[in-house]
Amino acid sequence: xxxxxxxxxxxxxxxxxxxxxxxxxxxxxxxxxxxxxxxxxxxxxxxxxxxxxxxxxxxxxxxxxxxxxxxxxxxxxxxxxxxxxxxxxxxxxxxxxxxxxxxxxxxxxxxxxxxxxxxxxxxxxxxxxxxxxxxxxxxxxxxxxxxxxxxxxxxxxxxxxxxxxxxxxxxxxxxxxxxxxxxxxxxxxxxxxxxxxxxxxxxxxxxxxxxxxxxxxxxxxxxxxxxxxxxxxxxxxxxxxxxxxxxxxxxxxxxxxxxxxxxxxxxxxxxxxxxxxxxxxxxxxxxxxxxxxxxxxxxxxxxxxxxxxxxxxxxxxxxxxxxxxxxxxxxxxxxxxxxxxxxxxxxxxxxxxxxxxxxxxxxxxxxxxxxxxxxxxxxxxxxxxxxxxxxxxxxxxxxxxxxxxxxxxxxxxxxxxxxxxxxxxxxxxxxxxxxxxxxxxxxxxxxxxxxxxxxxxxxxxxxxxxxxxxxxxxxxxxxxxxxxxxxxxxxxxxxxxxxxxxxxxx
Numbered sequence: 308x309x310x311x312x313x314x315x316x317x318x319x320x321x322x323x324x325x326x327x328x329x330x331x332x333x334x335x336x337x338x339x340x341x342x343x344x345x346x347x348x349x350x351x352x353x354x355x356x357x358x359x360x361x362x363x364x365x366x367x368x369x370x371x372x373x374x375x376x377x378x379x380x381x382x383x384x385x386x387x388x389x390x391x392x393x394x395x396x397x398x399x400x401x402x403x404x405x406x407x408x409x410x411x412x413x414x415x416x417x418x419x420x421x422x423x424x425x426x427x428x429x430x431x432x433x434x435x436x437x438x439x440x441x442x443x444x445x446x447x448x449x450x451x452x453x454x455x456x457x458x459x460x461x462x463x464x465x466x467x468x469x470x471x472x473x474x475x476x477x478x479x480x481x482x483x484x485x486x487x488x489x490x491x492x493x494x495x496x497x498x499x500x501x502x503x504x505x506x507x508x509x510x511x512x513x514x515x516x517x518x519x520x521x522x523x524x525x526x527x528x529x530x531x532x533x534x535x536x537x538x539x540x541x542x543x544x545x546x547x548x549x550x551x552x553x554x555x556x557x558x559x560x561x562x563x564x565x566x567x568x569x570x571x572x573x574x575x576x577x578x579x580x581x582x583x584x585x586x587x588x589x590x591x592x593x594x595x596x597x598x599x600x601x602x603x604x605x606x607x608x609x610x611x612x613x614x615x616x617x618x619x620x621x622x623x624x625x626x627x628x629x630x631x632x633x634x635x636x637x638x639x640x641x642x643x644x645x646x647x648x649x650x651x652x653x654x655x656x657x658x659x660x661x662x663x664x665x666x667x668x669x670x671x672x673x674x675x676x677x678x679x680x681x682x683x684x685x686x687x688x689x690x691x692x693x694x695x696x697x698x699x700x701x702x703x704x705x706x707x708x709x710x711x712x713x714x715x716x717x718x719x720x721x722x723x724x725x726x727x728x729x730x731x732x733x734x735x736x737x738x739x740x741x742x743x744x745x746x747x748x749x750x751x752x753x754x755x756x757x758x759x760x761x762x763x764x765x766x767x768x769x770x771x772x773x774x775x776x777x778x779x780x781x782x783x784x785x786x787x788x789x790x791x792x793x794x795x796x797x798x799x800x801x802x803x804x805x806x807x808x809x810x811x812x813x
Contacts, residue, residue, distance in 0.1 A: 311336065311427070313412040315405070315622050317615055320509050324402050329431040332412075332423060339414040340423055346633045347417030347491055357629055357640055358495035364447070365728040380494030384461060387454035387498060390439030395452075395507070397435040397467045399745070403449075403506030404430055404456065406622050407497065414633060415625035416496040421488040425460055434478055437465040438503065444726060445646035445737030448626065449503035452738060457497040462486035499627040504649045504737035508618050511653070511744050514811065515611055515660055518751055519604065521810050522663050523556055525755065526600040527563035528762050528779045529670050530570065530593070532769060533680055537561075537570040539598045552612075553605030560600065567776035594679065596669040603666050607659040614652045621648055646737030647720070653740035654718040657747040661712040664751040668709040671758045674765055675702055687764045690794040698761050701799045705757045708750045715747050756806035759786050767792050785809070 309322055311330040322328040351359045360376060362369040363383055371379050395403075408426045411418050429435070436459040442451030458464035459475045462485075468478045479485070487493060530540070538544060545557035564570055592598060629640045675698055677685045688697030719740035725732040763786045766772060772783065789809055790802045 311408075311412070313339070313409060313414075313623075315409050316619055317509065317513065320402060320405060321513060323405055323430065324398060324510065325513070327433070330405075330427055332427050336412045336423065337420050340412060340418065340420045342633050343414040343417050343631050344419055344491065346636065347631050347638065350636070350638060351491070354638075356492075356638055358492045358499075363495065365730045376491070377489055380489050380492065381461065383494040383498065384454055384457040385463070387450055388458045388464060390442035390451050390455055392439050392441035394467075394472075395438045395440055395503075395742075397433075399507045399510050400435040400438050400456075400467075401430060401433075401506075402510045403438070403452075403503040404435070406506040406509070407453065407456065407500060407502035409622055410500055410502060410624065410626055411496060413623075413625050415630045416627055417491055417631045418493050418496045419488045419490045422460065422493055422497065425484065425487050428482075428484060429459070429466075432482060433468070434459075434482070435467045436475075437467065437472065440742050443503065443738035444724070444731065444734040445501070445504055445650055445739070446644070446727075446731040446734035447628070448498065448500040448644035448646060449738050450498050452503040453498040453500065456503075457494055460487045460493075460497065461489065496627050499644045501621055501626045501644065501646045501649055501737060504646050504653070504735075504741045505618055505621045507738070507741035507745060508614075508649055508653055508656070509622070511656060511741060511748055512611065512615050512618060514748050514752075515656060517811070517813075518660065518663065518748060518755065519607055519611065521755055521759070522667060523559050523600075523604060524563055524778065524782055525667070525758055525762060526597070526604070526670065527560040528775070528782060529674065530560070530597050530600075531564055531567050531775055531779055532569065532762070532765055532771060533593070533597070533682065534569050534571055535593045535597055537564065537572065539593070540564070540601065545601055548602075550605050550609060552607070552609035553601045555608055556604045557601040563778045564776050567779070568774045569771060594669075594673060596666060596673055600666070603662065607663055610655055610659045614656050617648055617652045646735035650720045650735040650737035650740045653737065653744045654716075654720045657712075657740075657744040658716050660744070660747050660751050661709075661716040664709050664712050664747075664754045667751070667754045667758050668705050671702065671705055671754070671761055674758075674761050675699075683765055683768060687761055687768060689764060689768055689792070690796065695794070695796050698757075698764065701757050701760075701803060704803070705754045708753050712747050712750050715743050715750075719743060752807050752811050753803065756803050756810060759806055759810070760790050760802060763787055763790065764792070785813075 309328050309330045311332050360371045361367045436456045438452045438455040443449040464475050466475050466478050540557050540560050545554050626643045628644050629638050673679050675686045686697035686699040719736040722736050723733045789805050
């Protein structure tokens with residue numbers, strides 16, 4: 308049980324989203340929300356407050372009668388529940404709900420406490436609103452996507468429940484739930500924010516860290532099985548550069564290889580007794596995809612750390628409009644709903660994940676090209692050369708998928724299109740950026756799955772199962788439990804998909 312106090316970290320998202328921990332709303336949260344609600348209700352009686360007694364967007368110039376205020380909120384929700392395309396996977400929607408719950412709990416939104424209570428119930432009971440991928444421009448936040456969340460909270464729309472897509476009304480009746488109480492600005496407060504792009508972004512970050520860990524391990528394993536010199540991973544070399552990410556990746560790889568009997572010391576081979584040699588049979592230095600891993604994955608790690616920081620700052624921020632300040636007894640109008648912070652970080656994330664997939668593809672190519680590695684059969688073919696094909700066919704998939712990632716990594720952050728009668732004249736496209744990043748991450752797991760299968764096949768050919776490090780042996784056993792050794796040609800796609808699913812979830 309996660310005691311919910313209105314401040315979340317990445318680890319809290321992990322517990323709720325991946326471990327299905329329930330959340331318990333602390334009394335202080337309800338008290339804070341009630342104070343905000345009661346203040347706004349009193350404050351707005353004789354004042355013009357956007358979204359309480361005015362229309363929305365360019366229609367804000369129109370004053371709304373007191374008798375029509377509640378209908379205004381319903382009209383906003385229903386009219387903007389206009390998403391299209393594929394439904395967003397429930398795991399990402401749940402993260403978005405948690406992010407929205409958190410920002411509304413800060414007491415700057417003036418919502419009725421029923422919003423907080425019902426959202427918590429939906430999260431705890433794994434009832435996730437149907438939200439579509441297409442619709443958000445990320446300026447007044449995720450208006451369209453969050454409208455679908457708000458639609459469920461008023462008892463309408465559709466949800467995913469126990470593996471089925473059902474009408475909200477049906478599920479509420481089955482679970483004994485009641486819609487929220489719409490009083491002041493519940494529609495606008497629910498919709499005006501960055502929670503969908505941020506929720507997706509946090510899940511993206513969690514998966515990216517898992518991807519990076521697998522990539523670091525596979526990079527260490529390749530260095531090992533080709534008997535690379537270990538000084539490019541040395542503390543001394545990497546400490547001579549100031550980047551923390553590079554140092555951490557090198558340290559992780561050294562830890563991975565500490566009990567390997569395959570990596571070589573340069574001083575044992577090239578620093579003595581070479582006076583009569585004119586041409587060295589072995590490589591003096593490895594190709595960049597093996598030798599420069601700390602310098603390539605280091606920026607990935609540093610950037611990922613910063614992305615997580617920005618996302619958590621956003622989650623713990625008031626990101627709607629207007630902002631209610633109970634202490635100052637004032638309401639401030641502005642643009643905290645704008646998604647540029649998240650959009651930029653998602654573009655950074657998809658760029659570094661694409662570079663990671665490029666590294667994986669190059670390492671794969673190194674293993675498959677016998678002229679490069681000079682120790683493995685072409686395509687790590689353990690069958691009869693010419694008759695059998697080994698990993699030849701599946702390399703095309705890795706190359707194609709990497710190329711798609713390169714194309715998808717063009718930035719969304721700079722693709723603003725004015726809309727909303729030019730009221731939203733510069734927008735973030737943050738949800739688009741987050742969803743494209745999600746695709747890039749999924750693609751990268753596919754490329755890495757193919758590389759891991761190839762590493763295991765290479766270990767089989769070299770017969771070094773008992774010489775590799777304990778961490779490589781563990782990885783070998785995990786993948787071998789999914790993919791049997793094959794000398795005859797086999798249909799590869801089921802194995803690639805199974806390995807992909809495994810590394811995504813471990």
